[in-house]
Amino acid sequence: MHEFPRDELVDWIDPSLVPDGVRVGFTSRAGGTSAGDHASLNLGFHVDDVPHDVSANRDLVQREVGAELTWMVQVHGNTVAHASAARTGRRGYLGVGEADAVIVESGESAAVMVADCVPLIVVAADGSRAAAVHVGRAGYDLGIAHAVHDELGDDAIAFLGPSICGQCYEVGEELAREVDERWPGTAVTTRWGTPGLAIAGGLERQLRGRGVRTHRSSICTYESKRHYSHRRATHEGRKTGRFIGLVQIK
Numbered sequence: 001m002h003e004f005p006r007d008e009l010v011d012w013i014d015p016s017l018v019p020d021g022v023r024v025g026f027t028s029r030a031g032g033t034s035a036g037d038h039a040s041l042n043l044g045f046h047v048d049d050v051p052h053d054v055s056a057n058r059d060l061v062q063r064e065v066g067a068e069l070t071w072m073v074q075v076h077g078n079t080v081a082h083a084s085a086a087r088t089g090r091r092g093y094l095g096v097g098e099a100d101a102v103i104v105e106s107g108e109s110a111a112v113m114v115a116d117c118v119p120l121i122v123v124a125a126d127g128s129r130a131a132a133v134h135v136g137r138a139g140y141d142l143g144i145a146h147a148v149h150d151e152l153g154d155d156a157i158a159f160l161g162p163s164i165c166g167q168c169y170e171v172g173e174e175l176a177r178e179v180d181e182r183w184p185g186t187a188v189t190t191r192w193g194t195p196g197l198a199i200a201g202g203l204e205r206q207l208r209g210r211g212v213r214t215h216r217s218s219i220c221t222y223e224s225k226r227h228y229s230h231r232r233a234t235h236e237g238r239k240t241g242r243f244i245g246l247v248q249i250k
């Protein structure tokens with residue numbers, strides 16, 4: 001577990017951990033223009049925020065990155081798309097349509113939006129290719145990390161950004177049992193003494209089982225006021241925004 005760095009707009013991963021020419025970072029709630037429940041750096045258009053504010057936030061982040069990001073319409077599946085196939089959408093941003101992973105190569109950058117799910121960035125050790133991956137319970141269960149690893153090749157490094165921890169991610173007993181049968185060790189007991197799932201820990205085991213080196217954030221989105229949490233917002237009867245994991249290959 002790592003205390004990932006905290007910066008103004010993008011928390012960039014220590015460059016010494018990332019192959020040359022590649023940058024990996026995670027945003028938070030900080031530094032944007034959205035108000036109310038979405039304050040302030042919400043990057044999702046689909047969560048009932050003011051579109052103009054979301055555009056301003058995306059533009060801020062893209063300026064910080066120094067490149068256009070490729071975005072996905074995330075659907076909790078295991079489709080792997082390629083940034084080379086991205087098209088400019090009606091709001092003016094590059095997108096690959098419905099997918100939960102997007103592969104980037106030289107000159108490309110991509111983002112994965114989250115608010116409790118794991119924002120996973122996988123980078124080929126030679127820095128030639130990388131992926132931004134959305135790993136919720138469904139994607140984890142479907143083994144999207146394996147699909148991405150199949151595309152990127154054996155020697156890879158993974159960065160797991162802030163996500164909800166097993167202590168806070170309560171699920172029904174039957175679901176916990178089903179997932180744990182497929183991926184042993186995923187079922188846990190929450191802080192409330194109820195069945196839960198520890199997705200990030202399980203994802204780390206999936207990746208390490210393939211020989212992928214991993215770096216995992218110690219931040220739980222449910223507990224961190226600095227991050228959006230869909231589950232926490234639901235418990236509070238609020239809306240919430242989305243932060244991103246991003247990867248750039250220069």
Ligand SMILES: [Zn+2]
Nearest residue numbers: 165168220223
């Ligand atoms: Zn937690």
